[in-house]
Amino acid sequence: MNREQIVMTEKKPLLTVFTPTYNRGHLIYRIYQSLLRQKMFDFEWLVIDDGSQDQTEELFNEWLQRENPFEIRYYRQKNQGLIRTLNRGINLARGDFFSKIDSDDYVVDDYATNISKWVASIENSTSIYAVSGVRVTPDGIPLKGKWPDIPRELGFVDATDLERAAYDLDADMCEAWRTNVLRNYPFPVWNSEKFAPEQIVFNQIALDGYKIRWYPVAMSICEYQEGGLTKGARKLEIENPMGYAMMYNHKLKYNISFGQKLHCAMQCTALSIVGRNPQYIFQSNMPVATLAALVPGILLAIRRKRQYRQG
Numbered sequence: 674m675n676r677e678q679i680v681m682t683e684k685k686p687l688l689t690v691f692t693p694t695y696n697r698g699h700l701i702y703r704i705y706q707s708l709l710r711q712k713m714f715d716f717e718w719l720v721i722d723d724g725s726q727d728q729t730e731e732l733f734n735e736w737l738q739r740e741n742p743f744e745i746r747y748y749r750q751k752n753q754g755l756i757r758t759l760n761r762g763i764n765l766a767r768g769d770f771f772s773k774i775d776s777d778d779y780v781v782d783d784y785a786t787n788i789s790k791w792v793a794s795i796e797n798s799t800s801i802y803a804v805s806g807v808r809v810t811p812d813g814i815p816l817k818g819k820w821p822d823i824p825r826e827l828g829f830v831d832a833t834d835l836e837r838a839a840y841d842l843d844a845d846m847c848e849a850w851r852t853n854v855l856r857n858y859p860f861p862v863w864n865s866e867k868f869a870p871e872q873i874v875f876n877q878i879a880l881d882g883y884k885i886r887w888y889p890v891a892m893s894i895c896e897y898q899e900g901g902l903t904k905g906a907r908k909l910e911i912e913n914p915m916g917y918a919m920m921y922n923h924k925l926k927y928n929i930s931f932g933q934k935l936h937c938a939m940q941c942t943a944l945s946i947v948g949r950n951p952q953y954i955f956q957s958n959m960p961v962a963t964l965a966a967l968v969p970g971i972l973l974a975i976r977r978k979r980q981y982r983q984g
Contacts, residue, residue, distance in 0.1 A: 686716050821840055925937055942970025
């Protein structure tokens with residue numbers, strides 16, 4: 674069932690706050706409360722429930738009956754996985770900008786105000802397609818323990834996703850992207866799988882020259898949960914070998930050493946074999962590296978199959 678609360682406005686919102694959720698009814702109230710604490714409300718909250726079997730739907734039935742200062746749009750679907758849900762969310766979004774807030778996160782009180790101010794600074798830019806702050810722990814510490822290396826006098830840095838390491842931006846960040854740009858880069862999903870790493874799309878956008886304006890400012894608060902995607906990375910690879918094969922194949926486009934490309938080609942070969950789609954090997958973005966890595970990749974596939982059987 675799809676439920677929406679319509680707030681009458683003459684224009685579409687600046688921002689779509691998007692939350693994909695699955696069995697997070699015990700946590701998602703924190704996002705709702707944090708959105709109520711915002712100082713400006715030029716946003717919608719778009720939620721896609723990916724087949725939850727808990728009280729999530731009942732919560733939204735209750736919240737949709739309230740007088741909220743922002744629009745809530747709630748959709749429920751059969752379980753399809755994060756990537757298909759993300760693609761659907763981008764297509765449904767009404768905001769000029771799109772920000773994904775996971776169901777185990779919530780936002781700081783200045784979240785919407787900061788995004789509004791930051792996107793105004795890139796209004797006339799064609800090369801900067803997003804703004805970003807930092808995801809922090811409840812204690813205010815960046816998730817990877819270190820703040821971005823951004824000059825204090827400047828206050829921000831413009832860089833692509835592929836340039837993040839130069840500024841210690843490898844920490845988890847909280848972005849708001851131009852929705853119309855994201856719609857030009859749908860997230861790839863292998864037909865028989867439910868997940869592929871999001872970096873495939875964001876790094877392709879970087880390869881096409883689009884930058885993000887990064888700020889060393891806390892924007893969302895995160896507590897990783899048991900069963901979440903980040904903690905279940907190993908399980909994700911086991912269940913979605915072709916999604917990860919696509920990721921390693923995409924890395925062959927990057928400006929990295931030939932040795933690193935051999936590693937990526939070997940991983941792509943192994944995962945394609947494990948995923949029972951060896952024909953994908955011939956879709957390599959760098960055939961020379963793939964040919965050189967073919968035999969080691971086959972041997973790695975044998976090892977991977979043994980490891981996956983052991984869990």
